[in-house]
Amino acid sequence: MGAAIGVGMTAEAAERGGADFLLVLNAGRYRVMGAPSIAAMLPLDNANRFTDHFARREILDQVSIPVFFGASAFDPALDLKRFVAGIAAAGYHGIANFPSSIHYDGRFRRALEEAGLGYAREVEMLRLARKAGLATFGYAKTRSEIQSVLEAEVDVLCLNFGWNAGGMRAVAQAFTLEDAADRAQRIFSSVRQARAETICVVEGGPIVNPEDMYRVCRGAKADGYVGGSTLDRMPLEDSVMQKTSAFKAFGVLQQADAAQSRETMRAARLAGITGQSSTVARLLEQLVRLSATSLPVLVVGERGLGRTMLARSLHALGGKRGPLTVLNASDCEVPHEELLFGAEPDFGRVRRRGALDARDGTVIVENAGDLGEAAQQHLLAWLERGTIESVGGTRSYSPQGRLVLIATGTQLSEGRLASELAQRLRSGRIDVQPLRDRPEDIPAHARLYLEAIGEARQMGTLEISADGYRVLFAHDWKENTRELRRVVEQAAVVSDGRAIGSDILRSIIDASHGTDGTGEPLAEKDWILDALRRHRFRRGETATFLGISRKTLYNKMRRAGLLD
Helix, strand or coil, rough: CCEEEECCHHHHHHHHHCCEEEEEEEHHHHHHCCCCCCEEECCCCCCCHHHHHHHHHHHCCCCCCCCEEEEEECCCCHHHHHHHHHHHHCCCCCCEEECCCCCCCHHHHHHHHHCCHHHHHHHHHHHHHHCCCCCCEEEECCCCHHHHHHHHCCCEEEEECCCCCCCCCCCCCCHHHHHHHHHHHHHHHHHHHHCCCEEEEEECCCCCCCHHHHHHHHHHHCCCCECCCCHHHHHHHHHHHHHHHHHHHHHHHHHHHHHCCCCCCCCHHHHCCCCCHHHHHHHHHHHHHCCCCCEEEECCCCCCCCCHHHHHHHHHHHCCCCCEEEECCCCCCCCCHHHHHCCCCCCCCCEEEEEEHCCEEEEEEEEEHHHHHHHHHHHHHHHCCEEEEEECCCCEEEECCCEEEECCHHHHCCHHHHHHHHHHHHHHEEECCHHHHHHHHHHHHHHHHHHHHHHHHHHCCCCEEEEHHHHHHHCCCHHHHHHHHHHHHHHHHCCCEEEEEEHHHHHHHHHCCCEECCCCEHHHHHHHCCCCHHHHCCHHHHHHCCCCHHHHHHHHHHHHHCCC
16 A cells, blocks of 8 residues: 655554555645645646655655655756665655656657657666665556566556546546456556566556445456545545534534434444444444334344344333343244244143233344244244234234344355245344454454453553554454454453553464464464463463463363473
8 A cells, every 4th residue: 555645744644544655746745735636747846856845854754664756757957867866865765757757648748758758768767766776666557658667677566547536626537447447457467477576556547435446456456556636635625524514514413413423322332333434333323223113123244243232222222111032043942933922822721922922022033044934934924914823823913022133144145044034124134244344443342342451450441552453453353343352351461561562462363263373273282382381381371361261271281291
C-alpha cells in the first residue's frame, strides 16, 4: 500500500494506517491547497524545488517508512545525474517519475518526445537513480512505456489509469472497474514473465474506495495499490462536508439522534456486539428494527460469535414480559415438536404446554439444523397459517410466543433446515459475519475485553501495541470472538506491563493451536515444555497461559515424564 501525499499530517496518518511507503508529489501539495491534481502538470512553480521544500520540512524526518521523491524531468536545464545524487544525499529512499508525460497525449506529447523532454528522459532519470542506489518507482500507462521502465529495471511499476473519478473534482473516465482489472491482468502477466521481481501496483481512474481497489487488484492479481486523491482529497471533502452538515443540523436533529443512539447503544450492550465496521452498524440497526416487531427470526452465523446472546437481546429490546426459553435442538430427550407446541396426553389428563404457548415470551432454539422433520413441519405450518393442531390431538390453537432459530450457514447449505422454513424466515433473518471477514472490529473487541480485565486487576486499562494488533489481524479466528477473548485474556494475565506486544500474542495463538510458530504441530510434551520455559517453570502461570487447571497441567507433566 502506497500513499501519494503532499502534507505532513496526511503522511503521518497514512503511516499509522499501515501504508508501506509514501510518494511525496507536487500533486498532493496542490490538492491540500484546494487545487485539482492536474495542476501538477502546469508550469506554476519549479516542481522539484516545490516538492523538496515541503517534503523536507514536514515528511522526510517525521515518518519511519520509505519516502519516494516525485521528480520532474521536464526541465531541459536539469542535470539528471547531479539531481539524482542530491535526492540520495537528502535521505530519500527512492525516486518516482512524477509529474509525468504519461498524462499528456496528442500533438503536445509527440512534441515533448521529439524535443527529448518526454518519457524517455524520465526513464533515464530512473535508470540513473537505480545506479545511485535509490529505489525506483515508475509510472506508466501504455505497453511501450511499461517496456521502457522494465528495461530500466524499476523496483515498482505503477499502472496508472488517469486522474481519479471521485469527489467534487471528478474527472471523466476512460475505464470501468472491469476494464481496469482486465487491462491490468493482461499487462501484469506479461511483466512477470519478463521480470518477475518487479512489484506491480495500480492507481487512479475508476478506483475511488477500498471495495473498488479490491475488485481491481483481485482481478488483476496486483501486488498492491497507490492512493492519492482517494486518501486525502476525497476523504477530506467527505469528512468536512459531513461534519459541517452535522454541526449545522444538530439543533434540529439532536433529540432524534439521541434517541436513536441510545437505542443502538442499548442494543449493542445487550447483544454483546461491538465494532466499527459497516457490518456491525447494519447488524445493530437490523436488531433494533426486528425487536420492535413479532416476526420470527433466524440468526445465521458460525459458532463463537455470540449468536445466543444476540438472540436473547431481542427479548429485552422488545420489552417482552413473558419467559425467555433457550432450547438446544442437539440435546433434547423429548421430541422437538412437543417441546415447542406441547402435547395432548392420555384421556383425563391436562394438556402439556409447549414453550411457544407462553404469551409475550420468546423461545430460542440453538442448533436449529438438528430439529426433527416433524418439528420443522409444525413450525412451517404455524408460521404460514398462524394456528396449528396440537401434537397428538386435533384441537387447533394459536401459539403466543416469539420464535428465534439459531443455525450455521453449513446447516442451511446442507439442507438440515428445510428450505421452505428458511425461506419463510427470510424477512427476519440476521446474518452475523465471521470475525475474519471484518478485521476492523478486532480492536474494539480486544479493548472491551482488556477494559474488563484491567478493572478487575485494578491496574488501569491494558493496551495492545501496534505490532500486537498486526498479529491479531493476521490470524483467521476460526472460533471467532470466543477465541479472540480467550487469547486476549491469557495475554493480559501473563503480560508484565500495560502494553501487550506481538511476541506474547503470537506465542499464545501458537500454543492454543499446538504449533511451534511455523505451523508445524507440536507433540503434547513439547507443547507443555515450551510453555513451561516461557514462564520459567512456574506451574501456576503456565497453567493459566495454556488455559488449563494446575491439576490438569500436573497430570500432563507426569504422563510426559516432566516431573522429577
